[in-house]
Structure formats: structure tokens, C-alpha cells
Amino acid sequence: MTQKKKNWQERLHEIIYEADTKAGKRFDVILLWLILFSIALVMLESVKELDAKYHTFFNVSEWIITILFTIEYIARIISVKEPSKYIFSFYGIIDLLSTIPKYISIIFGGAHALVALRALRLLRVFRILKLVRFIGESEKLAKALKASRHKILVFILAVFIICLIIGTFMYLIEGDESGFTSIPKSVYWAIVTLTTVGYGDIAPQTALGQMLASVVMILGYGIIAIPTGIVTAEFTKQTGQKIDINTQSCPNCTIGYHKDNAKYCYSCGSSLEK
Amino acid sequence: MTQKKKNWQERLHEIIYEADTKAGKRFDVILLWLILFSIALVMLESVKELDAKYHTFFNVSEWIITILFTIEYIARIISVKEPSKYIFSFYGIIDLLSTIPKYISIIFGGAHALVALRALRLLRVFRILKLVRFIGESEKLAKALKASRHKILVFILAVFIICLIIGTFMYLIEGDESGFTSIPKSVYWAIVTLTTVGYGDIAPQTALGQMLASVVMILGYGIIAIPTGIVTAEFTKQTGQKIDINTQSCPNCTIGYHKDNAKYCYSCGSSLEK
Amino acid sequence: MTQKKKNWQERLHEIIYEADTKAGKRFDVILLWLILFSIALVMLESVKELDAKYHTFFNVSEWIITILFTIEYIARIISVKEPSKYIFSFYGIIDLLSTIPKYISIIFGGAHALVALRALRLLRVFRILKLVRFIGESEKLAKALKASRHKILVFILAVFIICLIIGTFMYLIEGDESGFTSIPKSVYWAIVTLTTVGYGDIAPQTALGQMLASVVMILGYGIIAIPTGIVTAEFTKQTGQKIDINTQSCPNCTIGYHKDNAKYCYSCGSSLEK
């Protein structure tokens, strides 16, 4: 009987985690549509006019989806060999977070809105569609971002300190009338301006304030070049490497990454040609 | 007679589709001005004050242009060998779409506004002016964009998911008073903010909301580097490859990376030509 | 006497057009301050409260500056050999445009505001300061922009056509209540949104309008990568060239732009070394 149970577990694992079999593919497609439907539901539900009209429909649909997600979550746990590995994985936590808010909402009404967290489940789309090429691309992207994360952190810290200082000065220059009622609000304005968002809910009114604001804007307009420069240089390096360097490996020492026109291995000096 | 008709068809084809003959050039120039005039017309017509004053002039001009476009459309169909090929081509569909709304407007008044679709005809400008160099440039551009479309899609999907999640949080944090009345509206706000557009029609009012908004802005300010990095790396690769150095190797010493106009090997001095 | 006059003319030319002599340097510095003062004047004059208070001072100063600029203009004409060459040069036209409005304002009061055109005189700053390095840099910049002008034109045309089409759709979707009262206004909104400026004076109110607006914003956020990619690729190429290619010229055929490690001229095959 253990044998039989194991078989059943393995079959479930194949359906849920893999997409090679017909059943596995069907499961993935259904799950994908379910996720999209559940997100659409939570968004429409938040529109008051629609909620007033179709409240019962929304509520019932929510419960159906929550139960289906619960079943999926349990199935995922019982079909893996090490359940704890799934539970504490990135996707495991997202799956849990997108399922429990509805249950919590029985006790705390406000928690219901948290169902929107299931938007995170969209990330599973990449997995489901087995978009190898897409993943490949995004991994390259992630690699470039990772390589430049120190520079970007330095940049963000610098931006934040600039906003802090400018915000303070604006608080001193502009009075309460223009909306600069406190330093945190002025810092908020500085961020809004430096990032070129520019809501306009707070805007300088005095001549001096507008001069400082102009400096902030030109600064913001200019320093956007820095993160762009960082990431682009990283990308260019990664993209450029391919042209010069090939993946041919030396028949003698198996070292790779030779220049395209190399005839001898740069590491051991033996010929690269047969 | 078939012979004669064929000649007539061929002559028409030459005038409409080519620009080598004098008549062909004249046709292209007239068509270009007609397109520009028709677009100006539809724009001015939408200005209520002008429409009230010159309604008859606008209406008559519209009909004249529509009839001229209809004649051109029919002429294009009868002068090609395979009419269906033109009809279902990109330009064929645009030509149809920019002609029929006026006819439909006889029955449905509202459809009239769709004449603005003829703005798409502007794309023909490229064809008419036979801007070979321009087309060449835009083809390079299109190639670079095509090569990076997977990365860009991953990026847009990620941006959209970020906006979804942030929008939901803002909906929970900010009340109805600030304009965050529903999740779709909050997501709309998140997009407005992340893309640094910043209308200001919806803006956070609470301290927590403004803090989250600041994070979104700095995020948006930073991640604009990603599409730029992707496209630039692609461009740099394409621009760099072609122009300077080729992969031709010296017949004497087999060294490569010669300048495109090199006649002698820069390493051993022997001729690169056979 | 002709000899004497020529000398006087030549001396004047040296003072005005060159900066090698002490008098020439002093003239340049005075002119620079005069330009800056004149621009400050015209700006402050436009502030109503200041104009009400110091109208006489502003008016007198304006006349003094105008007369000084007139003297300079005449001096420039008489001190060059071919006056017409100066008059129709870029700087000649700017000098004229920044001098005459005050005279015209005697007859037409409104023309007075045009004195602000003298802001263009600031461009002379580059000349005056003899910022060789700066000019060198800006010439490199201009070269890169010139090389990519076809691509940029294609891009701007495409952006404009996109704005035209989107503007039309928004005009059809949103009613007059949101501010989309005519197609030109809707196109204006599309430009405001696509370029991520986002004034907020016109903003979509309907759900469909906000969805389309979101698409426009993400589009605008993404396609900013294109001009950046174009210019950066051009810059990288120009900056990169220096590393690979030097300005050494072949002793045999005088051709330049050899690779840094070239031993033989790529054009004539003779040795580059002595």
C-alpha cells in the first residue's frame, strides 16, 4: 500500500510541478487562468459601484477561488518529498499569502483587502509558461543588476541625502502657505521633484524657492544619467563579451572563453586547431 | 484590346507605386499634401468654435478628400496584379480605414470622428519620400528593438506586477479622501507615479502613503535605466560591429580585426587583397 | 592716411575679435558682464512689482545697454574686412536681434519684450572665455548628434504620429468634462503624457481612458530608451575609437587613424616605425 501511495504522490508531483505530461500542461493552463481571474476579481470588487451590485457574486467567487487555492496549496505540500522546502520557498510563501487573507477576513473584516497580495502569484506565470528564453533573458538582466547593485545603492543613498538637505532648505525658504508645512513633507516634495514626477500638490511660490526648485529639477534631469550609465555599461559588457569571446574550449587544458580569432590557447599555449 | 488594357494598367501602376517617372513623382507629392491637408482638416474640425463657423467648408472638404482617397484606393486595387495582396497589406488596411469612416458616418453620426485614423497614412510619408537612408536607419532601430523584445516584455510585465502590488497597498493605506477609491484607480496612480508622469489628480495625503510614494518614485527613477540599458547595449553592439573593424584575416599571418578600408595587414604589412 | 586708417581698423579688430592682447581681454570681460547684466535687467523688468518701482532705472539702463551694444555692433562691422560676412553670420544676426528691439519699441510698444532675445548672446560666452576644451567637447557632442540625426528624426516623427493617434482615441473615449474638448487638445495631452511631463490640467476620468493613459505612460517610459540608445551608441563609438585608433600619420602616404598597435600602414603597407 505504501508503494501505491507513493505512486499516487509521484503522479501528483508530475502534474503539479512538471509540464511534460498532458495532465501537467492542463493543470498549468487552468492554474494560470485561475490566477488571472482571481486578480481581476479582487480589482473589480474594490470598485464600490460594482461591489454594491454584484456583492454576492464576488463573495461566492472569492470563496471558490480561495478553496481551490487551498486545495492546490495542500496538494503541493503533500506531493513534494520535503514539504518544508516548498513552504519556506519564495513561491511557497506567496501561495500562502494569497490564500489565507480570505480566511482571516472571517474574523477581521479589514484583512479581506489583503487578498490583493495574490497579484504576486502572477510571477508564477513565468514558471507555468516554461518561457525558457524569457527566463534566460531575465536572468541576464538580473545578473547585470546584481553586478551593479553596489553602485546603485551608493546612488540611491546619495539621492536620498540630497533630497533630505534640499527638503530642509525648502522648508526654511518657503512658508506654510505653499504646502511645505514640515521637513518630512519638504523632503517628500524634493523626491517628487528630483525624480521628475512633479505632482504639483506642493509647489514653491516664492522666487527663491522656485530658483532652488529649478536647480533640483536640472539636477534630477541630469543625474538620471547615472543609474542608466551604470546599468548600460554592465549590459554592454555582458552583451559585448559574446562578440569577442567564444565558448570554444581548449582541447588540452579545457579552458574556455577564447578570443574569436585565437589560434593558441591563452592559458597553456597549445594549438586550438585540430 | 487586352494588350491595350494591360498597358494602361501598367502605366497606372508606375504612377502610383513608383517614383521614377515625372508623373509618378507628381502623384506622390500631391498625395503627400492631400494626406497632410486631410489630417489638419480633421483636427481643426474637432475644435468646436471652428466647426461652428466653418462647418459647411469642413464637410465639403471632407467629402472631396474622401472621394479622392476612394479613387486612389480603387486605382491601387486595379493597378496591382494581385489585388488581395494589397488589400490585406499593412498599407492597404490603413488606406481602407482612413477612407470608409466618412461613408459610415452617413448612417452613424459618431463614426465620423474615426476619420482621424487617417493619421496612420502619415506612415506612407516614408514611402513617398523614398527616404532610403531614413528607412535604413529605422530598420536598424527596429532590428535592435526586435532583438531586445524578450527582455523588454519581461520588464513591462515586472513593471505591471509592481504597480499592481503597490496600487493595492496604497488602496489599503490611503482612504477614499485622497482619491484612492478603488484598486484599479490605485494601480492607475502607481503607473502614473512609477513612470514619473505625475499628474497630481490623485496624490497621497497620509505620511505613510507619502513614504510609500517616495519609494515608488525612486524606484521608477531608477528602473528607467533598465529598458535604456537593454536598448543601448543592443544598439552599441549593432553600431559597433559594422562600422570599424571586420573579421577578415590576413592571408599571410591570419591576424584579424582589420579596419574596413585596410589594404595591408597592420601586423605584418603584407597585402590583404588577392 | 589709408595706412593710418588701416592700422586703426586692425587694432580695433584685434581688441574685439581676439583675446591675445591686454586690451582684447579687457574688452571680452566687459562684454561678458554687459551681456549678463542686460539679461538680468530684462528679466527683472518683466516682474510687474519691480517694474512699477524702478521703471525709470530699468528704462535708462536699457537705453544705455542698447547704445553700448549698437556701438559694439557698428565697431564689429567696420573692423572686419568683409562686413557682410559678419552681418550674415550666426553671431552677427544674434547681435542685431538683441539690439534693435529697443529701437523698434519707440514705435511699437509691444516689441520691447523682444529684447529678451539677447539671451542668445550668452552663446558668445563660449567664444569670449576661449574655452577651447569646452568647445572641443561640445563639438564632439554636436558630431555625435549629427551622426544620429536621421534616427532621431525618424523617432520624433514616430512619436508625433503615436501622439496623434492616441490623442484621437482619447478624444473619442473621454468626453468634454475631462478637458478633452478637441483633437488638438487631446494630442497635446498625449504629448504631455508620453513625454512623462504630466501637468495634470487635463487627465482622463473614465476607466477606459485611464487604461489607455496607462498604456501611453508605460510606452513613454519605455521608448525614452530609444533616443538614449541612439545617442549613447554614437557616443560610445566616438569615445571608444580613441582607444583603438590613434592620430599618428603614415610617413609614406600621410594617412592617419591607425590602430594603436599597427606597425604597417593599412593603406600603403610601408612601415610606421622609423
Place this chain on the structure above:
Amino acid sequence: MTQKKKNWQERLHEIIYEADTKAGKRFDVILLWLILFSIALVMLESVKELDAKYHTFFNVSEWIITILFTIEYIARIISVKEPSKYIFSFYGIIDLLSTIPKYISIIFGGAHALVALRALRLLRVFRILKLVRFIGESEKLAKALKASRHKILVFILAVFIICLIIGTFMYLIEGDESGFTSIPKSVYWAIVTLTTVGYGDIAPQTALGQMLASVVMILGYGIIAIPTGIVTAEFTKQTGQKIDINTQSCPNCTIGYHKDNAKYCYSCGSSLEK
């Protein structure tokens, strides 16, 4: 006794300026938290509602921090050999500026707000955390910015002149009703628009004004490519140079462009080492 005093001074120097000893590390961590706390304090203090409630707490905390910073400042002076070198160093001036406003505020109440200048002390974070890698990255960044500072200055000057001219034109086109009440205000608007900030507090109302504004926006959207291009090209050069290829030439065939870790010439196979 001089010996003893010297020892005491040296020990203090070690604690304050270095982070090798246990006491030194502890000092740095405490200082870091003190700086963060002092900045949080000054920000919260500026929020009127909080200040009304907790005024005494804020005032007392401020005085405690000011006294601690004063002690630190004095300790830094007496523990270095050349106090003047520290006092007039970048960090020395910041330390002073972030300490004295509270003392001045006894006499001038308004000066109190200047305590916010201590945000600058955050820069010390880099020092304290001994983030060698971070500093390394930011030095590379600073180097790239330094190398391109001439180009950027030319760019900013050009942007400012463009804004001056456009601002003047808008002042002439738009009347007082739209908010373009003076040339400085119009120039401010031009900067707000060109940098794609777009507050919307001043926005063109006439058709001609909106057309000019559209041109400014597209211009601003396009020329952001220039600083980005400049910085990116500089980054690419710096990042690219170091990592892949060096200019070492083969002692046998003199060919260059070897990989940094190459031991044999890729062209002739002879050893690259002596």
C-alpha cells in the same frame, strides 16, 4: 607626563578615527545610530502636531545630542596632530555646521531649523561602515563624472539658455491669466517642462502656447539622451577597459589586445611572460 598624555591622545585617535580595535568599532556604531537618531529627531520636530505634543522631549533630546556632538567635535580636534587640518577638512566643516545651530538658536530662534544640516553627517556613514567596496564603486562613479564634467557643463548651460529663450517666448505668447506673469516665472515653467517634471501650477492655455509647450516637451524628452549618453560612454569605457583586454604586446610577434589573464599569445603561441 607628556609621554602619558601622548598615549592618551593616541588612544583617543585610535578609537575615533580607526575601526580596528573593539572600542573603535563600538564608537563608530554608536556614532552612526546617534546621527540617524538626530536626523529623525529634527524631521519629526518640524511636524507641528508632534512638536506641540512632545516639545519638551524634542528640546531636551536636541540638547543632549548637541552636547554629545560637541564633545565628539572637541575630541576629534584634540586627538589629531594638526587640528587645523581636520577643522578645515570636508568632514570637519560638516561636523561644525551640524553642531552650532542649536547654540545659535539661543540667540536667534530661527537658526534652530538649520540643525537639519546634520543630514550631511550621513555621508560619514560610508566612512564608519568602512565600505571599501562601496567607496571603490563610488570612486569609479566620481571618476566617470569628473571625466565628463566639461560636456555636462556645456549641456547644462545649453539647457539653461534654451529655457531662457523659450520662457521669454511663452511670456510673450501667453498672458497673465495662465500664470506666465513675468519672464523669470516663464523660465521657471520652461525648466519645469523641459526636465519633464510638469507640476501643472503654470500651464499654457492658448493653442499657440500649447504648441510651443509640445515642442519643449519633445525636446526635453529627447535631450535627456545627451547626459545619459555622455555618462554611459564614460562608464562603458572605464568598465570595458579594465576587465577584458590589455595593451600588453607579445614579445615574439608584438600582437596586442591580450586577455588580462593570458599567459600565451593567442596569435603565435609563444609565452607572454619573461
